[in-house]
Amino acid sequence: MSDIIRLLPDHVANQIAAGEVVQRPASVVKELLENAIDAGATQISLIIKDAGKTLVQVIDDGKGMSMTDARMAFERHATSKITNANDLFDLHTKGFRGEALASVAAIAHVSLKTKREDDDLGTILEIEGSKVVNQEPVVTTKGTMISVRNLFYNVPARRKFLKSDNVELRNITDEFHRVAMAHPQVGLKFSSNDTELFNLPISNYRQRIVNIMGAKTNEKLVPVEEETELVKISGFVGKPEFARKTKGLQYFFVNDRFIKHNYLHHAVTSAFEGLLKEKNNPTYFLFLDVPKDSVDINIHPTKTEVKFDDEHSLYAIVRASVKHALGQFSINAIDFDKEPQYEVPYEYTKKNTSSPKIEVNPDFNPFSNTGSSSSSTSKSTPSYSKPAPQAWESLYAGLDDSSTLLDETEEVSMTTSMFEEEKVTRNIFQLQRKFIISTLKSGMLVIHQNRAHERVLYEQLLKHITVQRGTSQQLLFPLRLNLPVDEVSILTQLQEQLEQTGFIFKTLANNVVEIVGLPIQLKEKHVPEVLETIIRDSELDLPKESFSQSDRLAATMARGMAIRSGESMSQEAMENLVDELFACKESELTAQGKKVFINITGESLNLKFN
Ligand code: ADP
Ligand code: MG
Numbered sequence: 001m002s003d004i005i006r007l008l009p010d011h012v013a014n015q016i017a018a019g020e021v022v023q024r025p026a027s028v029v030k031e032l033l034e035n036a037i038d039a040g041a042t043q044i045s046l047i048i049k050d051a052g053k054t055l056v057q058v059i060d061d062g063k064g065m066s067m068t069d070a071r072m073a074f075e076r077h078a079t080s081k082i083t084n085a086n087d088l089f090d091l092h093t094k095g096f097r098g099e100a101l102a103s104v105a106a107i108a109h110v111s112l113k114t115k116r117e118d119d120d121l122g123t124i125l126e127i128e129g130s131k132v133v134n135q136e137p138v139v140t141t142k143g144t145m146i147s148v149r150n151l152f153y154n155v156p157a158r159r160k161f162l163k164s165d166n167v168e169l170r171n172i173t174d175e176f177h178r179v180a181m182a183h184p185q186v187g188l189k190f191s192s193n194d195t196e197l198f199n200l201p202i203s204n205y206r207q208r209i210v211n212i213m214g215a216k217t218n219e220k221l222v223p224v225e226e227e228t229e230l231v232k233i234s235g236f237v238g239k240p241e242f243a244r245k246t247k248g249l250q251y252f253f254v255n256d257r258f259i260k261h262n263y264l265h266h267a268v269t270s271a272f273e274g275l276l277k278e279k280n281n282p283t284y285f286l287f288l289d290v291p292k293d294s295v296d297i298n299i300h301p302t303k304t305e306v307k308f309d310d311e312h313s314l315y316a317i318v319r320a321s322v323k324h325a326l327g328q329f330s331i332n333a334i335d336f337d338k339e340p341q342y343e344v345p346y347e348y349t350k351k352n353t354s355s356p357k358i359e360v361n362p363d364f365n366p367f368s369n370t371g372s373s374s375s376s377t378s379k380s381t382p383s384y385s386k387p388a389p390q391a392w393e394s395l396y397a398g399l400d401d402s403s404t405l406l407d408e409t410e411e412v413s414m415t416t417s418m419f420e421e422e423k424v425t426r427n428i429f430q431l432q433r434k435f436i437i438s439t440l441k442s443g444m445l446v447i448h449q450n451r452a453h454e455r456v457l458y459e460q461l462l463k464h465i466t467v468q469r470g471t472s473q474q475l476l477f478p479l480r481l482n483l484p485v486d487e488v489s490i491l492t493q494l495q496e497q498l499e500q501t502g503f504i505f506k507t508l509a510n511n512v513v514e515i516v517g518l519p520i521q522l523k524e525k526h527v528p529e530v531l532e533t534i535i536r537d538s539e540l541d542l543p544k545e546s547f548s549q550s551d552r553l554a555a556t557m558a559r560g561m562a563i564r565s566g567e568s569m570s571q572e573a574m575e576n577l578v579d580e581l582f583a584c585k586e587s588e589l590t591a592q593g594k595k596v597f598i599n600i601t602g603e604s605l606n607l608k609f610n
Helices: 010-021 025-038 067-072 085-090 100-106 156-161 165-182 205-213 215-220 262-271 311-328 392-396 401-405 414-422 449-466 485-493 495-500 524-539 549-561 571-582 602-608
Strands: 043-049 055-060 109-115 122-128 131-138 143-149 187-192 195-200 221-227 232-238 250-254 257-259 284-289 295-297 306-308 428-431 435-440 443-448 472-482 504-509 512-519 597-601
Touching: 010 100, 025 043, 025 055, 025 100, 025 143, 025 165, 043 165, 067 122, 067 131, 100 109, 165 187, 165 195, 165 205, 165 250, 165 257, 165 485, 195 205, 205 215, 205 221, 205 232, 205 284, 215 221, 221 284, 221 311, 232 311, 250 262, 262 311, 284 311, 306 311, 428 571, 435 449, 435 571, 443 449, 443 571, 443 602, 449 495, 449 549, 449 571, 472 524, 485 495, 485 504, 485 512, 485 524, 495 504, 495 549, 512 524, 524 549, 597 602
Parallel strands: 043 187, 250 284
Antiparallel strands: 043 055, 055 143, 109 122, 109 143, 122 131, 187 195, 221 232, 232 284, 250 257, 295 306, 428 435, 435 443, 443 597, 472 512, 504 512
């Protein structure tokens, strides 16, 4: 019998290793940018085509490579950055594993042009799937240019895994931001499909953040400075009002390396305690300098986790210094309770409720493609449960004697009219600025105000998008928003449907949109948030399944526009909301299938007292 174990050929081993190092175009971007930084570049350009699927190119003015090194660079475990294991504890560079270039070269067409300052000639090198296909001397300037074309050309399974260009571009942008923020002493440019997205001059940390995040960021930053034996902290936190629902504006850098750290994240969040609205995330850009031997940078190239020697002390120091910074700017005093008392995000008039044409159309079935159907249960999409068989009128029947006035033939619009008859006897109040309690003859309803409103808006918006154009309120002063280019392109793709809802806008430049009209239910101050939600949801590339694009848009907008938990509501607004809710095709669940209210019967209360 012959032996059967063999060593894998290098190009196969490289391809396997590549799977770990290079998961998406953004991984290539990260490795190439870090190499350029390690090479001491002062100017770096990143150029990509088709979200990196066609081309990722990085040009730097760093120290370059000799002809031999250029070739060596693509060998596995070939690195100039460490010579023995001890060096690992005194790292001054991003890279050290010597794997990145070998990996990239195994799964793409790579070309390299490089020259050291004192060499007369530079080198051109072309590699396809780990094989050198060309190497020759060339006249060029100091520095290195690496172009990575047709990523995963020989790994079709990987190619298929890639997300839409929007998502991949966002990942690349994230990597670019991380490197750019950590290295303000390096000028960086970034262009995508021949459009320049960023041109960041050499600057200080604050200016760099502002250049990346937009001019308005400056006034929102609170500096954090702290120096102890264990750690030196510098950087900024965003004032609480700068907090957003989206994660993503949280940056920790340890010794100039971007990291994620849940424990430290918690330290910052807890320093903001009481200052943030529900579910908002604080913004922070914090740079920690720790002694090199007190931190273990996970040596896996794609991981961003690190392990500190003394995490507990670090936690305390981070928390205290953020708290201190916030205190110094005396913004701890912000009292969210001071909001105007009866502020509700939608205009309400009596007229509106009693206008069954819009709110209560028994023939309208938002889930039906075939037009009207008098049975709201027949064509619902699978993701919606049918309205409960128990008719609402039965819950309210007998509330007082006047209920006998009800017209039994009107099924759907009944609740609206019935409430009007019974306003005298129905008790409605708000609990913890979150729930609406409505008494019933048989017990009480506990309604989740945010979800209820979301449901109502969702049905209205869906109707506008699919059936009729929603009313748009003209803005007296058009609203201009500066957004990242990729976000603007998402909005443009959705433009037609957004217009149906009453959202009218035009693109002025590739990163500026001007909004001229809003859906009537939408307040101007909620616009950025709603757009953010729409963009985020669309970026997530959610599986479509039973949801149509319009359905998703309606659900997203409803979520962004709905009255929040924590907002107080007037008596009238609560009554109207309850009426509208029960005029919905489906009152029990939100578009995402979350429970909208709970019905607590007198009987179940009785049981509790037994
Ligand atoms: P690592 O960065 O872990 O050393 P890489 O595979 O990323 O491994 O790079 C291998 C080697 O190629 C580096 O150690 C460095 O000597 C050289 N190199 C890579 N990119 C550049 C660059 N932009 N400028 C100069 N040298 C570079
Ligand atoms: Mg490297």
